[in-house]
Amino acid sequence: DGGITQSPKYLFRKEGQNVTLSCEQNLNHDAMYWYRQDPGQGLRLIYYSQIVNDFQKGDIAEGYSVSREKKESFPLTVTSAQKNPTAFYLCASTGTYGNTIYFGEGSWLTVV
Amino acid sequence: RKEVEQDPGPFNVPEGATVAFNCTYSNSASQSFFWYRQDCRKEPKLLMSVYSSGNEDGRFTAQLNRASQYISLLIRDSKLSDSATYLCVVSSNDYKLSFGAGTTVTVRA
Numbered sequence: 001d002g003g004i005t006q007s008p009k010y011l012f013r014k015e016g017q018n019v020t021l022s023c024e025q026n027l028n029h030d031a032m033y034w035y036r037q038d039p040g041q042g043l044r045l046i047y048y049s050q051i052v053n054d055f056q057k058g059d060i061a062e063g064y065s066v067s068r069e070k071k072e073s074f075p076l077t078v079t080s081a082q083k084n085p086t087a088f089y090l091c092a093s094t095g096t097y098g099n100t101i102y103f104g105e106g107s108w109l110t111v112v
Numbered sequence: 113r114k115e116v117e118q119d120p121g122p123f124n125v126p127e128g129a130t131v132a133f134n135c136t137y138s139n140s141a142s143q144s145f146f147w148y149r150q151d152c153r154k155e156p157k158l159l160m161s162v163y164s165s166g167n168e169d170g171r172f173t174a175q176l177n178r179a180s181q182y183i184s185l186l187i188r189d190s191k192l193s194d195s196a197t198y199l200c201v202v203s204s205n206d207y208k209l210s211f212g213a214g215t216t217v218t219v220r221a
Contacts, residue, residue: 031207042199042213043156050207090155094207101146101201101209103155 002027006091006104012112013078013085021076021107023091029102032074033092036060043090049074078109086111115139116202118212125190126220132186133215135200142210144203145176145183149196150214156199159185190219 004025013019023032031050035043045058049068063082068074074093078085091104118135125131137145145162160167162174162183173186183202187194200212 033209035211043211045209045211048208088153092209094203094209100158100161101148103157106155 004091004093004102004104006089006107008107009105010108010110012110015111016080018077018079019109021078021089021091021109023074023076023104024072025074025093025102026072027093027095027102028071029093029095030071031094032068033094033101034058034064034066034074034076035090035092037088037090046076046089085109115210116200116212118200118215120213120215122216122218124218124220127190127192129190129219130186130188131190131217132184133198133217134182134184135202135212135215136180136182137200137202137210138181139202139204139210140181142181142202142204145174146201146203147172147174147183147185148199148201150199151196159198187217190217192219192221195219 007022033048034046037043044060046064047066049055052071055068065077089107092101094101116137123131147159148156149159150156160169162176166175171188175184195218197214197216199214202210
């Protein structure tokens with residue numbers, strides 16, 4: 001079955017550490033996205049990529065980095081520069097413009 | 113001004129009631145519109161796309177008003193299982209997706 005796989009589902013980070021969240025899709029989708037969701041809040045766009053080797057900053061890109069070396073993969077690194085990283089992170093993808101958005105199951109990141 | 117705004121609610125309704133809420137968007141060039149449902153601590157899941165002519169899926173009806181730049185969702189004969197947060201999603205032709213903050217609906221027995 002096609003879909004998006006995020007890992008890990010739960011991650012604990014010590015202050016000052018970088019961590020990378022994985023997002024893989026086998027839907028042959030061109031566009032991929034990373035969102036952050038805080039408790040009781042909506043989704044905020046971190047980064048998105050329309051094609052391989054290209055990506056754009058979203059509304060809250062500071063303290064995050066991404067890469068898009070393969071169509072299937074769009075990993076997100078939460079760097080030590082992100083001062084308040086504890087949140088629910090969602091990866092999404094969409095194919096042809098206007099098509100349904102598919103989400104991964106999300107990753108919970110907690111700073112300890 | 114936010115690109116997409118929703119009434120956060122919560123809408124607290126009895127089973128069997130009808131509940132409706134809107135979502136406004138600021139980009140007049142927006143092309144695609146969706147309603148997603150999100151349960152607590154889960155990823156959003158597609159409820160329905162919104163078409164220009166309006167569309168219905170069982171107890172759910174979605175409308176689009178381009179002139180006033182809003183979409184709406186109406187839920188008839190509410191069930192306990194309809195309790196969730198409903199997210200409005202708007203897409204422009206540059207693949208950028210904009211989400212509303214969500215409208216919380218609680219259906220009580």
